[in-house]
Amino acid sequence: MPDAPTDASEGSVRVRLAHVARRAALCDAGVVDLAGGPLRSTAQGGRAVEGVVVAAQGDGCHELTVHLIARPVALAELGRRVRAGVLAGVEAAGLMGELGAVHVTVAGLLADEQLPKPAA
Amino acid sequence: MIALLLGPLARVSAFVLLGLLALVGLTVAVGAAVGPATAADLAQLAARDAVDRFLDGLAGGGPAQQTTALIAAGTVVLCLAVAIGALSRRRSRSFLLPDEGDATLGVRPRALRAIAAHLAEGARGVTGARARVRPRRRGPHLRVDATHSAGVEPAALRDDVTSRLASVSEPFGLRARVRPRAGGRGRRAA
Numbered sequence: 001m002p003d004a005p006t007d008a009s010e011g012s013v014r015v016r017l018a019h020v021a022r023r024a025a026l027c028d029a030g031v032v033d034l035a036g037g038p039l040r041s042t043a044q045g046g047r048a049v050e051g052v053v054v055a056a057q058g059d060g061c062h063e064l065t066v067h068l069i070a071r072p073v074a075l076a077e078l079g080r081r082v083r084a085g086v087l088a089g090v091e092a093a094g095l096m097g098e099l100g101a102v103h104v105t106v107a108g109l110l111a112d113e114q115l116p117k118p119a120a
Numbered sequence: 121m122i123a124l125l126l127g128p129l130a131r132v133s134a135f136v137l138l139g140l141l142a143l144v145g146l147t148v149a150v151g152a153a154v155g156p157a158t159a160a161d162l163a164q165l166a167a168r169d170a171v172d173r174f175l176d177g178l179a180g181g182g183p184a185q186q187t188t189a190l191i192a193a194g195t196v197v198l199c200l201a202v203a204i205g206a207l208s209r210r211r212s213r214s215f216l217l218p219d220e221g222d223a224t225l226g227v228r229p230r231a232l233r234a235i236a237a238h239l240a241e242g243a244r245g246v247t248g249a250r251a252r253v254r255p256r257r258r259g260p261h262l263r264v265d266a267t268h269s270a271g272v273e274p275a276a277l278r279d280d281v282t283s284r285l286a287s288v289s290e291p292f293g294l295r296a297r298v299r300p301r302a303g304g305r306g307r308r309a310a
Binding site for chain 1: 228232
């Protein structure tokens with residue numbers, strides 16, 4: 001499934017939140033990528049934001065879960081850092097009123113030597 | 121362990137049942153196409169002889185009766201296992217950081233094993249490490265088998281690896297146990 005549009009101002013609140021969270025998480029040096037798959041993405045109209053699940057919390061806000069593939073770093077600190085980054089990104093996007101709990105899950109680990117080498 | 125097996129069993133059974141449902145649907149479709157009477161005649165012809173033989177064997181006692189009883193008992197046990205697997209609540213397998221309020225910071229067991237092995241492999245003299253994490257009633261356990269080269273003091277290696285694991289074990293409340301192993305078996309460091 002292709003990624004959602006890169007413009008975070010497009011789509012529903014869920015997709016916009018997911019997009020902001022994805023971008024914020026990938027900014028952290030300890031994050032290699034986000035874990036994809038149908039159960040770990042937020043979809044709308046046949047397009048999906050991989051690695052972030054945004055679900056209605058029932059009180060008008062949205063619960064957000066980020067699924068990381070991390071480098072071998074201190075995972076507790078990484079999780080807290082990513083969450084802080086997501087919160088800052090959501091605030092900058094003016095979506096703070098829509099956001100509920102933010103969960104971070106480290107789904108996998110990838111050491112530097114396991115990363116694909118860039119093409120010469 | 122049994123609970124872990126029942127979930128996948130229920131999912132496989134659901135898949136098989138869906139296949140059977142599709143087969144029934146196909147049969148109904150064929151029946152609708154060739155006419156119900158013709159379809160029933162065809163099915164009757166195909167099954168009559170086999171069913172007759174089976175019923176004769178059953179009525180006469182002997183091996184057929186025992187086999188049928190075994191199959192019936194097995195089916196009952198399988199159905200019970202599938203029902204338990206389908207109805208049992210799936211536990212989150214992530215290891216969570218405590219005291220995070222409404223939010224959660226969790227690590228999947230696979231990632232936790234990988235980081236523990238990576239940390240252990242950084243200790244002096246370690247040639248390979250394998251980690252296991254297990255949720256237990258008395259608190260989750262982290263066990264690391266660290267293979268080391270000759271001339272390394274196991275006690276010192278155990279202390280070194282344990283201290284390196286602290287960045288993972290302490291935040292997640294894991295009880296770390298390190299087992300040094302001299303050479304031989306174990307995954308070699310790259």
